[in-house]
Amino acid sequence: MFSNLLRTAFRSLKKNKFFSLLNIIGLGIGMAVFLLIALYVKFERSYEDFIPGKENIYRVKLDSWLNNELVLSTAENYPGVGPALKNELPGVVSYARLYNVGYKNNVIITNKEARPEPVAFKQKHFLYADSAFLPMMGYAMVKGDARTALARPLTAVISEKYAALYFKQEDPIGKTLLLQDDDLNNEPAQVTGVFKDLPENTHLKFDVLFSYATLLGRGSEAPGRYDNGWNRNDMYTFVRLAPGTDVRAMEARLPAIVDKYEPGLKQSGRKEVLGLQPLADIHLQSALAEEPSENGSERTVLFMSAIGLFILVIAWINYINLATARSVERAKEVGVRKVVGAVKGQLIRQFLVEAALVNLCAVVTSLFLVMIALPYFNTLTGITFTYTSLYQSWFWVTLLLLWTVGSLLSGLYPSLVLSSFKPITVLKGKLQHSRRGILLRQGLVVTQFAASVVLIGGTLIIYRQLNYMMHLDLGMNIDQVMVMERPAIAPDNTEAYNRSIDVFRAELKKIPAVTGITASLTIPGKQREFKALVKRMGSTGRDSVVIRANSMDYDFLATFKMKLIAGRNFSPEFPGEEDNAVIVTESTARLLGFKEPAEIVGTVVSIPAFDDVPKTVVGVVNDYHQVSLKQTIAPGLFGFSKYGGEMYSVRIRMENLAQTIASVRKAWTTAFAGNPFDYFFLDEYFNQQYSNERKFGKLFTTFAILGIVIGCLGLLGLSAYTASQRIKEIGIRKILGASVTDITTMLSRDFLKLVLIAIVIAIPVTWFIMNTWLHAFAYRITIGWWVFVAAGSIASLIALATVSSQAIKAAITNPVKSLRAE
Incomplete structure (x- = not known):
């Protein structure tokens, strides 16, 4: 039974090669875009996933207020915060402090014993770390014991990459590295461990760690400077909480701790508020001062997710539009099948199998397109995706869902429409497109081109804002x-x-x-x-x-x-x-x-x-x-x-x-x-401060173009089908003297009306979405009326070019060919 349905579906696709190819290409591009965006979104949401028990790890942030005004919100706080929280809050299992000297100072770390000459590197990804840091984060150690590697002063752990750079093939354990920085520190440290190179999806990027105990041994600093002081807020503090800890209740106790350890704050008109940030939320939801690296943006991830879904829906709309538009053409097939005994359920299964076959071809096409586009996508995102990224289980589950959901969504409505035809009406040749079906197709075309106008307008606004930021007078000249x-x-x-x-x-x-x-x-x-x-x-x-x-x-x-x-x-x-x-x-x-x-x-x-x-x-x-x-x-x-x-x-x-x-x-x-x-x-x-925005602009533009291409493929198919349905009418009009321009205008008019409706709908949607995006900038452009005129004009020209190509083709056809059967 199934093999018969499959053979019939193949014959139908082969019979209508042009429309089948349009459907497969459109769906394939839509699915490829969705999969690429899914790779990006999955990566951005995977930060710190490799850390065991990350849900119980929090970073302590600090807000400083003066005269009831927030003057500083920073990822750093005081050295004494970690010990205080451990002493005062039973739910704190352990704490770890980090001093980000690689960012604050110019640091050079040298292997003086290397031959033929010393090996020295300027280290930007360098931290001093408490001995509890490695066990808390569960970083994989290649050599050494994470629990004791940073317990003593003047000890260091390094990444696999830098172990090879500093020591070549030698075993680094027990070897010495010399740290020199622009604060005139000159300290030798013994290598006690090597950790596995960190993955890209972490906000804490470091290659070398020196023991925090090294700082405690600096006698020239003020008492308590690095141990339990509350006078310099320049440390990252991480705490691991016991599972099941009520974090809100714990945060409610933090003001009392601040009052206890900083009793003079209220008299000075200052207020300091500590807060707990979940480790997993830092990359997408934190934009504090002194972040260890540039974080991502939750808003960008949501925007990209919406674009991916939008484009996929546009591709599915194309299939529904073409399938329902061709319903009259397939009506006789349905009528004959019903006369010889086919029931509605069998016909629905037949058309669903056709949809499943088209979607399967599209899935294969999308996989091929993703593999081709991956190097370019890496350039756009700045993330290194490899072909092994496509072997992850979630990726194949997504492919399966795309095929299943796509087959149902794109195939169910056309199958219900086609299977509902009455055989007597069909075989008498009296079947016409229903008004409801025509309105649905027109609504889908409007939806597609409204989306296209939104994408075009959004692209123009994003690039105007980026250009504005990069060329605004900063108050000083930083060129050259x-x-x-x-x-x-x-x-x-x-x-x-x-x-x-x-x-x-x-x-x-x-x-x-x-x-x-x-x-x-x-x-x-x-x-x-x-x-x-x-x-x-x-x-x-x-x-x-x-x-x-x-x-x-x-x-x-x-x-x-x-x-x-x-x-x-x-x-x-x-x-x-x-x-x-x-x-x-x-x-x-x-x-x-x-x-x-x-x-x-x-x-x-x-x-x-x-x-x-x-x-x-x-x-x-x-x-x-x-x-x-x-x-x-x-x-x-x-x-x-x-x-x-x-x-x-x-x-x-x-x-x-x-x-x-x-x-x-x-x-x-x-x-x-x-x-x-x-x-x-x-x-x-x-x-570089705008790298997230530039990345978003490039991604948005690329996928906007692809979304418009998909919409044009659908419009191309519909206009081609409309022209083929009116081929005899066109022949008669040509015999009666109609010019190519007259016929092209006639065939294009209805589609352009739909595009104009789409523009009207898209204008407030574009304004709302992009105005929301612009509000993240203290200095921003205003969205002028010309943006909507430009976006609408571009969409209209694209639609006109797409429809006209088929209209002109029909208009120049010899009328004798179309009327000789009459």
């Missing part, structure tokens, strides 16, 4: 600026260190292409939060405000082309004064109560973070964007530092770039011998 971090290997003698910086500046000034050199604590785009509490001396207004702090030397404003609005710049003409002087931005002047920037010049302020010695405001500069346009401009303040800058910025001319970089390299090695030369361009570095 190369940046280097200060050297990690430096003399511990202050005078010798300062001389090396002077040598670097002098060597750079000899390079004709170098037009500016400056040093600062931080640079635009760096996510580190240097914030200082600033109090205006003698003020009767607000006691203190929180200001983003930076340092600069004499050449900062000129190098970055900032504007001095009032007062003066730091200058060597005022020796001895600059140590107690600051320059502020316009918004800082306003925040401190001055209507005009010039009024603040000469004002004395107190800044506890800057040794609490009164500072005089000597100048005001324009506001500038320290971080991306997702955030509003923060008020800023600069202290003077000629030699204390952590970032060296060099403005260059771009002609003969390779030669200029070689000259800068030579200046670096002359001044800072033994330090690897590493640089980046500031504009590229700053724009």
Whole structure:
């Protein structure tokens, strides 16, 4: 019985090759898009899945308030938080602290014993970690014991990759690595373990861990700095809770713990709130200051999921449309089958088998397309998907569901329509398309092209916003600026260190292409939060405000082309004064109560973070964007530092770039011998903050184009079928004098009406969706009316081109051929 149904289905597909091919290609592309998006969504939601018991692990976050205003929300907190939570809360099984020195400092780790010469690498993915960290996270160890590997001071564990880089084929256990950083630390550590390279789907990316006990052994630091102090909030703290712990009840006890360990907060007008973030939620739902790496976006994942489902539905709509449109053509087949004894159930099974066969061919096609597209998809997403990703059980379950659900959804309605024809009416040739069926098909076409308009409009808006962010005046010029971090290997003698910086500046000034050199604590785009509490001396207004702090030397404003609005710049003409002087931005002047920037010049302020010695405001500069346009401009303040800058910025001319970089390299090695030369361009570095948005834009555009292609395939099939049904009418009109243009217009008119309806429906939908997306940006474009005009015009032109191709083909057909049977 089934074999007979299958043979009949094959014959039907073979008989209608054009429409069968359109269905298979359309469904295949739709399924391929859905599968690729499913790969992306699955990966984004799989972060930390490899960690056993991840549901019981939480990160402690910190919100800092001043005068009832949230001034800082950060992933870091105090060293004393972990021990306090373990002591105060019975549900805390263990805690682990991490100090992200790889991000904060310039760190070089060297195998001095390597031959023929030492092996040194600049380490950005480097952390100090408590001994409980490895057991808590359950990282797989290749060598060593996770429970004891970081228990002692001056011990280290490294990844498989770096074990091979540092030690080649040798066993690294027991070998020594030397850490040197720009805080003048110079510490040898014994390798006590090697861990398996971390997968991509983790927010904590590191290659080297030094024991946290190493920090505890630093005698020069303030008492309690790394052990149980509550004065520096620069540690990540993770806690493992006992299974079944009531997390909300535990969070309710955190304010009392803060009050106990920071009793002076209330008197200072400050408030600090600790919170618990589930480990699994960090990647998609956290966007705090001091994140260890750039996180993903829950909103992007939801958008992409919706697009994937949208495009799949468009493909299924195509099948339903073509199948029901061709119902009259297949009516006689149904009539004959019913006359010879076929019942409705048998006919439904027949048409469902046809749908299943088409969907099976589409599934195979989609799998082939996914394999071809995978390298390009990797480039779009920045994620490395391999062909082994397609062998996972969930992927094949998804394929099976696509085939099953697709067969039912796309085949059930057409099979019910076709099997319901009355044989007497059909065989008398009186069957016509029902009005309900026509309205359904028109509704489906409208849905398809409304989706296309939404996709086109969304693409235009996304790229306008990206272009706006990347070209908006930041308040400083960051183009043609190369940046280097200060050297990690430096003399511990202050005078010798300062001389090396002077040598670097002098060597750079000899390079004709170098037009500016400056040093600062931080640079635009760096996510580190240097914030200082600033109090205006003698003020009767607000006691203190929180200001983003930076340092600069004499050449900062000129190098970055900032504007001095009032007062003066730091200058060597005022020796001895600059140590107690600051320059502020316009918004800082306003925040401190001055209507005009010039009024603040000469004002004395107190800044506890800057040794609490009164500072005089000597100048005001324009506001500038320290971080991306997702955030509003923060008020800023600069202290003077000629030699204390952590970032060296060099403005260059771009002609003969390779030669200029070689000259800068030579200046670096002359001044800072033994330090690897590493640089980046500031504009590229700053724009990395938009990597998620750019990735989303590329994905959205790619899949929007594919969605439109699928919609056009359906429209192509419908227009071809409509033209074939009216071929005799066209022949008569041509004999009576109708031109090709007249016939093309006649056949295209009805479809264009549907497209116009789709545009009207799509406009408010596009506005709502994209306006929601834009609200994530503090600085954003407005959605102008022209976007909808452009999106509608593009959709109309695409539809017109698709329909006209078939209309023209029908219009130029010789009428003798179509009428000779009459």
